[in-house]
Amino acid sequence: MSKVKWTNEQLQAIQEKGSNLLVAAAAGSGKTAVLVERIIHKIIDEKMDINKILVVTFTNAAASEMRERILEAIYKKLEEEPQNTHLQRQITLLNKASICTIHSFCLEVIRNYFYEIDMPSNFRIADTAEIALLKQDTLDDLFEQKYEKNDENFINLIETYTNYRGDEPLQELVLTIYDFIQSSPFPEKWLEEKLNEFKIDDSINNFSETVWGKILIDHVREGLEECLLNLKNIHNKMQPYVELAKFTNTISGDIIQIEDAISTLDSWDDTYKKLNNIDFKKWPIDKKVTLDLKEEAKAIRDRVRKKVKEGLCKIICKNSSSICSDFTQMYPILQNLCNLTLEFAQNFAKCKKEKNCIDFNDIEHFALKILLRK
Numbered sequence: 001m002s003k004v005k006w007t008n009e010q011l012q013a014i015q016e017k018g019s020n021l022l023v024a025a026a027a028g029s030g031k032t033a034v035l036v037e038r039i040i041h042k043i044i045d046e047k048m049d050i051n052k053i054l055v056v057t058f059t060n061a062a063a064s065e066m067r068e069r070i071l072e073a074i075y076k077k078l079e080e081e082p083q084n085t086h087l088q089r090q091i092t093l094l095n096k097a098s099i100c101t102i103h104s105f106c107l108e109v110i111r112n113y114f115y116e117i118d119m120p121s122n123f124r125i126a127d128t129a130e131i132a133l134l135k136q137d138t139l140d141d142l143f144e145q146k147y148e149k150n151d152e153n154f155i156n157l158i159e160t161y162t163n164y165r166g167d168e169p170l171q172e173l174v175l176t177i178y179d180f181i182q183s184s185p186f187p188e189k190w191l192e193e194k195l196n197e198f199k200i201d202d203s204i205n206n207f208s209e210t211v212w213g214k215i216l217i218d219h220v221r222e223g224l225e226e227c228l229l230n231l232k233n234i235h236n237k238m239q240p241y242v243e244l245a246k247f248t249n250t251i252s253g254d255i256i257q258i259e260d261a262i263s264t265l266d267s268w269d270d271t272y273k274k275l276n277n278i279d280f281k282k283w284p285i286d287k288k289v290t291l292d293l294k295e296e297a298k299a300i301r302d303r304v305r306k307k308v309k310e311g312l313c314k315i316i317c318k319n320s321s322s323i324c325s326d327f328t329q330m331y332p333i334l335q336n337l338c339n340l341t342l343e344f345a346q347n348f349a350k351c352k353k354e355k356n357c358i359d360f361n362d363i364e365h366f367a368l369k370i371l372l373r374k
Contacts, residue, residue, distance in 0.1 A: 004033075004037075006034075006037070010030065010034050010037075013034050013038065014034060014037045014038045014041050015038075015041060017046075023035070032065075032066070032069065033069075035055075035066075036066070036069045036070055036073050037073070039053060039055065039070055039073075040070070040073045040074070040077065043074070043086075043087070043090055044077060044086075044087070047086060049089070049090065049093055050070070050090045050093045050094050050097045051093045051094075051096045051097045051098070053097065053098070054098045054105065055097070055098065055099040055100075056100070056101065056102050056105060057099070057100070057101055058101065059101065060100070060101060060104070063099050063100045063101060063104070066099050067094065067097070067099045070094065070097075070099070071091065071094055074087055074090050074091060074094070075091075102364070103360065103363050103364070105367070106363045106364050106366070106367030106368075107125075107363055107367075109367040109370055109371065110123075110363065110366050110367055110370065113370045116369075116370045116373055117366050117369055117370060119358075119366070120356055122356065123356055123357065123358055124356060124357050124358075125357065125358060125359070125360070125363070126352070126355070126357035126358065126359055130357070131359045134348070134351055134352065134355070135175065135348060137351075138344065138347050138348045138351050139171055139174065139175065139344055141347070142340075142343065142344055142347055143167060143171065146340075153336040153339070153340075154336070154340065156333065156336060157170055157333065157336050157337060157340060158170060160333055161173055161337075173337070174337075174340055174341050174344055177191070177337070177338075177341045178341055178344060178345055178348075181341075182361040182365075185365075185368055187345070187365075188342060188345070191338050191341070191342065192338070195331075195334055195335060195338050197211050197212070198327060198330065198331050198334055199327075199331055200324050200327040200328060200331075204320075204324060205320055205321075206267060206268050206269070206320055207268040207320040207323050207324060208265075208266065208267065208268040208271070208320075213268055213323075216315055216316065217265055217268070217271070219315060220265070220271065220275070220312050220315055220316060221262065221265050223307060223308075223311065223312045224258055224261060224262050224265075224308075224312065225262065226307075227258055227304040227307055227308060228255065228258045228259065228262065230300050230303070230304055231251055231254055231255050231258070231300070231301070231304055232255060234251065234296065234297045234300045234301075235248060235251045235252065235255065237293060237297075238251070238293060238297055241291060241293065243288075243289050243291070244289065244291065244293065244294060244297075246284045246286065247283075247284055247286075247289075247294055247297055247298075250281055250283060250284060250301075251297065251301060253281060254278075254280060254281075254301065254304065257274075257278045257279070258278065258308075260274055261274040261275050261278060268316070268319070268320045268323075269319050269320050271316055272316050272317075272318070272319050272320075275308070275312060275313055275316055276313050276316075276317075278308055278309075278313075280301070280305045280308075280309075283298055283301065
């Protein structure tokens, strides 16, 4: 049987070690074959046992296919080296190898070390419907407790996020935040870090220096540069036509104003002034000019004007002082919202423990907690 000829990139993916490695390629290009060969390389050349390797797949079907491919590859190597006891041993160890989905692996960790996280050995995985009901019951109980205590921070949240129809908007917000932070390895820590980003230092007098200001300024820069490019392109197309001079001059004025606004982007307040003072002059009227280019230019200019006035100006709609003041007022509200979400998370965890169940998010978080302790 002819030996597979690997490309240089494939060989690198197979043999590279001591660092993280990402293999990206089109469907059917041999990624799985490369991964199998990499595992075989670990087994043969590095004398590693298969049960010391963790192989994570997206589905159980993919895990079964991977296991079969590895077994087939081992048998092929054994045909070349029938006396290789190390390879023979791998066939036996393959049954114990961790070739599975991420949830299967995490569950195995939890079942083996449940005592590390104070979990009963007979815990169960609750289905989606049960978890949804348990979530809502936990949240309803929490809100009822807050109402009974007339909790001031909670009442402020109700007044901020709800209306006369009910407190459903605040409930949905708490659940949305809770569900979102579950994708983080450390949800509580992540939420605390993000909350602190809203705490604006009183000494800051240029909002563009903050993490939020930098994001918004970058977005405005991209928008202005796109507008500028579109105007310059149509301006260049119009220049050779003398009859379009008045239209070309109008666009020239727009270009100067946008370039001026771009030049101030290091300063939030200067950008605020320049951007909001951009004045798109009235488009000239000349029925004698019938060139289609005139209408094309007008359409492009109208899109640019709309993007600037109805889009970018609404992003930078206040000066630094006003925005920092808004953040100062907003921070305590967000802090209360985070605290309410974390309190819900604690109560929800307690309810699941009482019912001796976990959900899919718990599978990953509990496994990580155990692994960090080992």
